[in-house]
Amino acid sequence: MSSAALAKADKRARVLVTPEGIAVPVKVASRASRFGALALDFMFLNIALVLFQILLSLTIGGAVEDLADAADQSISGAAEFLVVIRILFVFIAWYGYFLVQELGPRGATLGKRAVGIRIAARGGGRLTPEAVIARNLLRDIEIFYPLIFIIVTLITSAAGIDGGSMIWAALLWFLVFALFPFFNKDAMRAGDVIAGTWVIDAPRTKLAEALSTQGAAADATSETTGVRYDFGEEELSVYGEHELQTLERLLREARPEALAAVHATICRKIGWDPGAGDERAFLEAFYAQLRAKLEGDMRFGKRKADKHS
Incomplete structure (x- = not known):
């Protein structure tokens, strides 16, 4: 079936041509499945962070309290150490979670695997570390930085500090990138455009014998x-x-x-x-x-x- 015929039969159907010249039919992932995958990944990460916080409190936290009781002195240094540990864990977990899984053979995080989608290079070649790093760094700029900026601005406004038009600037920033997938036929976000990737369906297949x-x-x-x-x-x-x-x-x-x-x-x-x-x-x-x-x-x-x- 030709590329035109595939596109006519299904609006999400595409043909990916590998470097060997092999035409492989694929289907672009829906915007809903991509949102669902991101929501699941965010949930998994938050669960991991909460569990880590509990574990940290039960181990190092108890030792810090014992030292403070024995020495009857400030534990500001120990508290700062715990904060540093938390920040490092959040940084490693946030970027490591996406990078390690998307660079794997499945090209998908737990959330993507749950909804049946994966990342692929638009040129048909292998996913490179540079492409995966680029699309994940852009995700922060597209979604999380403006969201954090909006939340901080709302909190400061509630405290009586006038943020002026910054809240509207942050909202515009967020909407431009959030709506970007709706203005291209392959549902790509800005990170996909920069990295040369797209997200496609990865239907589950029954495991066959060798x-x-x-x-x-x-x-x-x-x-x-x-x-x-x-x-x-x-x-x-x-x-x-x-x-x-x-x-x-x-x-x-x-x-x-x-x-x-x-x-x-x-x-x-x-x-x-x-x-x-x-x-x-x-x-x-x-x-x-x-x-x-x-x-x-x-x-x-x-x-x-x-x-x-």
Whole structure:
């Protein structure tokens, strides 16, 4: 199915083209699911902070009180130490929570995984640390800094300090970025635009048994046509671990249009012309033999990260 046909069938449907030239159908995450994921992540973080505060009070807090009773002196220094510990934990938890999870293989935080979405690079390549860091730093500027500014201004106004027009400036700041996803078709926020990312649906798939034990992957023979697919060293050398992982993901998702596109790309790359109608068997056999080759090479200390290695 072409990109235009996909877009016509579903307004959130897109086609992501990988660096290998493989067209992979994806669906842009809805704005509601993104908001829900952020709310869940914020809730998880706050629960972690409350638990840490309780743990800190039960451990270090008790020791500080004992020292104060024994020495009968000010504990301002110890109190300042506890404040520093809290600030450091909040900083590490806030940025570490998003960075570590989004740089992982799933490209998603706990909140995103709960609602079935993930981050992806718009160019089809791997998510880079620079992109993840950029989009997360921009989140603070887009949402949390103006919210904090609004809250502080309201508190000072309630205390009788006139903030003038600062509250309206902060509100405008917040609304510009909060409404940004509603003014582009891919529902991207400013951080996504800067980082070159977007958020897409990541539907849950039932965990299958090892692909190398299924269908043509097991004996290189198609159950449909009876054709045997054996690939040589030169043909298997064109791809590496990154392409193997991409192929495994596509085989598990089992989207016919994606498998057909991958089949055509690999055949063109290795110079094969097996015809149409048996794409999955071809890809299963290629996957199993490529995996066996890469694992064999690794035993001798040779690794091929991707097709460019």
